[in-house]
Amino acid sequence: MTKIFKIIIFIYLTVFFSSAVLSKENFFDEALKMYQSENYDDARFMFERNIVFNPKDAQSYLYLAKIYNFEKNQRKEENNLETALLIEPDNEEVLLMLMKIALEKSNYSKVKNLSQTFAKVCEKLCDENNQIQESLKNIEPKNES
Template sequence: MIKIINLVTFFFISLSLLSSAIAENSFFEEGKIKYNEKKYEESKFLFQRSVVFNPKDQDSYLYLAKIYRFEDNKKEEQKNINTVLLLNPKNEEANYLLMEIELKKSNYSKVKELAENFSKFCNKLCDKKTLILESLENLEPKNGS
């Protein structure tokens, strides 16, 4: 009798974990659909739900950062980018977005540092680094003017 109870308990726990995983994934997938439809408020809610079920979901944090960028909420944008980079320091898109943020702040030394690190792992967005460095050269104060 005890074995049957343990088996039933195991079944319900497994079913609960499986349904949580499915829910978390469906929140992210539905959030991407809403994001692509430019329904940012709805997608933000879905990505936030996704990270409740999976706090290590770097993709949801990245989309949240993009939404906050669209909303011009710099604090939340950077907070979510930092979370992505905490979870995956080699996330190319998050690194690129952080370089853009630092460039807008005129934080030249930070942009150079980020660009050097970016070169070590970039795969898809390597050309973006060149654009950032060109922008940096155009904005950097000139000596001897």
């Protein structure tokens, strides 16, 4: 009896964890399809659901930030970007989005710090960092001594 019970428990746990792993992938994939078809409300729900099962998925936080950017909710956008950056500090898209927010808020020191990190990790979006640096030169007050 005990051996049969252990086998049943083992089978149950194997099926449960296998379906949990598959559902994580399906939540993100499904959310991404919804996002790409501009179904942002449902995509947000699915990305959030994916985070419940996979709280260290930086891509889900990034896409939530993109949705909040579209909805003009900068506070939630920035919160999701900060979380994504904690999980994946070398994500150039996250760094770039945070630099743009810092520019809008006139937080030039934050832009400089993010830009230094960005310069070390950029592969695809390096030109955008150069544009931000050029705009900083035009905006920052000059130290006249």
